[in-house]
Amino acid sequence: MSKEKIFIISGEDSGDLHGAKLIASIKQINPKAEFFGIGGNRMQREGLQLSEHIKNLNVIGIFEVVKHYSRIKKIFNNTINEIKKINPDKVILIDYPGFNLRLAKKLITLNMNITYFILPQVWAWKESRIKTLQRCCKKLISIIPFEQKWFSEKNISVHYSGHPLSELSNLTFNRGSFCKKHGIPEENKIIVLMPGSRSIEVRRHWRIFEKTVQILQKQHQNLSFVLLEGDNVKIDSGGDIIKIKQNQYEAIGVADAAIVCSGTATLETAMLKCPMIVCYKLSFPTWILTQMLSKVKYLSLANLIAEERVVDEYLQNQMSAKNLASGVNSLLKNENRDIVVKKYNRLIEKLKTNENPYDSAACYIYD
Numbered sequence: 001m002s003k004e005k006i007f008i009i010s011g012e013d014s015g016d017l018h019g020a021k022l023i024a025s026i027k028q029i030n031p032k033a034e035f036f037g038i039g040g041n042r043m044q045r046e047g048l049q050l051s052e053h054i055k056n057l058n059v060i061g062i063f064e065v066v067k068h069y070s071r072i073k074k075i076f077n078n079t080i081n082e083i084k085k086i087n088p089d090k091v092i093l094i095d096y097p098g099f100n101l102r103l104a105k106k107l108i109t110l111n112m113n114i115t116y117f118i119l120p121q122v123w124a125w126k127e128s129r130i131k132t133l134q135r136c137c138k139k140l141i142s143i144i145p146f147e148q149k150w151f152s153e154k155n156i157s158v159h160y161s162g163h164p165l166s167e168l169s170n171l172t173f174n175r176g177s178f179c180k181k182h183g184i185p186e187e188n189k190i191i192v193l194m195p196g197s198r199s200i201e202v203r204r205h206w207r208i209f210e211k212t213v214q215i216l217q218k219q220h221q222n223l224s225f226v227l228l229e230g231d232n233v234k235i236d237s238g239g240d241i242i243k244i245k246q247n248q249y250e251a252i253g254v255a256d257a258a259i260v261c262s263g264t265a266t267l268e269t270a271m272l273k274c275p276m277i278v279c280y281k282l283s284f285p286t287w288i289l290t291q292m293l294s295k296v297k298y299l300s301l302a303n304l305i306a307e308e309r310v311v312d313e314y315l316q317n318q319m320s321a322k323n324l325a326s327g328v329n330s331l332l333k334n335e336n337r338d339i340v341v342k343k344y345n346r347l348i349e350k351l352k353t354n355e356n357p358y359d360s361a362a363c364y365i366y367d
Contacts, residue, residue, distance in 0.1 A: 002032065003032040003033075003034070004030055004032065004033045004034070004089045004090070005033075005034050005036065005086055005087070005088040005089050005090075006026065006033055006034065006035050006036070006088055006089065006090045006091075006092060007035075007036050007037045007082075007083055007086060007088040007090070007091045007092070008022075008023070008035060008036070008037040008038070008039065008043070008048065008091075008092045008093075008094065009037050009038045009039075009079065009091075009092070009093050009094065009096070009099070009100055009103065010037075010038060010039050010040070010043065010054060010094040010095065010096060011038065011054055011057040011094075011095070011096030011099050011100070012054055012057070012095070012096055012197070012198070013040060013054065013197035013198070013230055013231060013232060013264075014095070014197070014263065014264035015039075015054070015094040015095045015096055015118070016039050016040030016041070016042045016043050016054055016231075017042055017264075018094055018095075018117070018118060018164060018358075019039050019040075019042070019043045019046075019048070019094050020039075020042035020043045020045065020046045020048075021164065021358045022092070022094075022117065022358050022361055022362060023035055023043060023046040023047060023048060024046055024358065025356070025358040025359045025361065025362035026362045026365070026366075027046075027047070028359070028362070029362055029363065029366050030366070034047075034049070035047050035048045035049065036048070036049045036051060036082070036086050036088065037049075037050070037051060038050070038051060038052045038053075038054065038057065038075075038079065039053075039054060040053060040054040040055070040231060040232070041231055051078070051079060051082045052075050052078065052079065054232065055232040056071070056075060057072065057075060057096075057099065072099070076099065076102065076103065079103065080103070080106055080107075083107065083110070083112070084110065088112070089113065090113050090114075090115065090365065091107060091112045091113065091114045091115070092114075092115045092116075092117055092365070093114065093115070093116045093117070093137075094117050094118055095117075095118040095120075097120035097126075097129065100116070101120065101129055101132050101133075101136075104116070104132060104133075104136035104137060105132060105136060107136070108135065108136040113138055114136055114137045114138055114139075115137065115138060115139040115140075115141065115365050116133060116137045116139070116140050116141065117141045117361055118141070118142075118143055119133070119140060119141070119142050119144075119147060119158070120133070121304075123146075123147070123150050123295070123296075124294060124295055124296045124304070125290075125294045125295055125296075130151075130154060130156065133156070134156055139159065139364060139365065140156070140157070140158045140159065141158070141159050141160075141161050141361045141364060141365075142158050142159065142160050142161070143160075143161055143162065143163045143164060143357060144163065144304075144305055145160065145163070145305065145350055145351065146305075146307070147160070148160040159360075159361075159364045161353075161355075161357040161358075161360040161361040161364065162351070162352075162353030162355060162356075162357035162360060163267075163305075163351040163353075163357060164357040164358060165264070165267050165268055165271050165351070166271060166348065166351035166352050166353065166357070167271075167356075167357075168249065168268060168271035168272055169271045169272070169273070169348045169352075171249060171253060171272065172253070173249075173250045173253040173254050174254075175254040178250055178251070178254045179254075182224075182226070182242050182244075183242075184224045184242070185222070185224070187222060188222045188223060188224045189220070189222060189223050189224070189256040189257070189332060190223075190224050190225075190226060190251075190254060190255040190256050190257075191213075191216070191223055191224070191225050191226070191255065191256065191257050191258065191259070191328060192225075192226050192227075192228060192251055192252055192255040192257070192258040192259070192260075192269075192274065193209050193213070193225060193226065193227045193228065193241070193258070193259055194228050194258060194259065194260045194261055194265050194269075195209050195227075195235070195259075195261050196230070196233070196261035196263070197230035197231070197232065197233065197261075197263065197265070198230075198232070198233070199232070199233050201261055201280075202230075202233050202235055204281040204282075205261055205279065205280075205281060205319075206235060208279075208281075208319060208320065208321050208324065209259060209324075210238075211321035212259065212321040212324040212325050212328070213225050213240070213241065214321075215321055215322065215325040216325050216328060216329075217240070219325070219329070224242065225240065225241045225242065226241070226242045226243075226244060226251050226255065227241050227242065227243045227244065228244055228248045228251060228252075229243055229244065229245050231245075249268070249272060252268065252269055252272045252274045253272045253273075253274065255274045256274075256275070256331075256332060256337075257274070257275050257276065257277075257328050257331040257332060257337075258274050258275070258276040258277075259276070259277055259279060259324055259327075259328065260276045260277070260278050260279070260300075261278075261279060261280060262278050262279065262280040262299045262300045262301075262313070262315075263301070264301065266278050266300040266301050266302045266303075266311070267301040267302055267305070269302075270302040270310065270311070270344050270347055270348075271344075271348060271351075273341055273344050273345075275311075275331040275336070275337045275340040275341065276311050276331070276340075277311060277312050277313075277314060277324060277327035277328065277331065278299070278300040278302070278303075278311050278312070278313045278314070279313070279314040279315065279319045279324060280299060280313075280315050280316075280319065281315075281316055281319050282316065287316050298313060299313055299315060300313055302347065305347065305350065305351070306343065306346065306347045306350065308343070310340070310343040310344065310347060311340065312327055312330075314327060
């Protein structure tokens with residue numbers, strides 16, 4: 001296959017994970033492909049030549065975007081100029097709709113071949129974005145089972161590649177080995193803490209997580225807390241909490257319970273069958289606007305894809321240390337754990353596919 005230039009844009013940590021694996025699958029089809037664009041450390045390790053790092057785009061919430069508008073606008077304009085200069089054969093947009101859909105509108109005027117991988121959740125809110133997807137993108141690739149049918153009912157062709165995280169359910173870990181490595185007494189219950197992959201999420205969530213830990217420590221003598229720190233954040237966790245930056249799936253896979261910031265991490269945790277509670281805080285104006293515009297009952301991906309309440313969600317004012325501690329205590333009861341894992345198994349079956357989702361997406365891009 002001929003040498004090809006591919007420009008990929010991912011704006012956040014989860015997109016960096018998916019982007020890196022998609023690049024690996026594309027390289028199997030076209031080893032001569034060159035990759036440029038916006039990504040993180042994982043995509044860079046797979047060969048992406050960075051025009052911008054995702055850490056400079058990690059902003060969530062409408063009003064937060066306004067606050068950082070000048071910086072994001074500069075990155076946006078630089079990205080368009082970079083694409084013009086490189087003149088890629090293909091452009092692949094990964095999730096991050098606020099940025100990527102605006103970019104698609106600009107790129108279509110340059111007659112670019114655009115694929116959107118991991119679609120905006122237009123079934124949840126901002127359904128008007130369908131028009132941009134239909135007009136600007138040559139190919140649309142979904143990773144959520146019900147999306148293909150939803151788009152089909154609106155006469156829009158979507159390829160379902162399968163969900164990439166479904167393969168996590170096949171992983172197994174040695175709890176004894178993990179405990180020994182991190183100095184955890186084997187009889188202890190392990191609680192994993194995931195306050196978010198963005199700096200703004202950590203700022204809003206971490207103090208509540210710390211207070212939750214303090215409450216649980218007073219209630220139990222046999223708990224060990226493990227903090228999973230994202231690539232692009234730094235958390236001052238104190239001496240009582242074990243901090244892990246690498247091999248984080250191992251920690252989730254052996255844990256007894258988890259407190260998880262809503263996002264891709266909720267689905268990762270479900271696939272690894274770790275009982276969890278989900279939490280999230282937005283700025284007050286963004287929360288009010290989201291409540292007005294949202295069409296769905298749940299926030300977490302695990303609940304949305306399952307189309308039922310698999311895990312409890314503590315959002316905005318409900319996200320208090322008292323409520324989170326109560327939620328964890330509930331999960332530590334064997335009967336409640338069994339109920340959650342049973343629901344996880346149904347979700348895993350729903351997401352299972354025969355083909356590697358990244359290979360499926362790469363083949364469709366080249367079809």
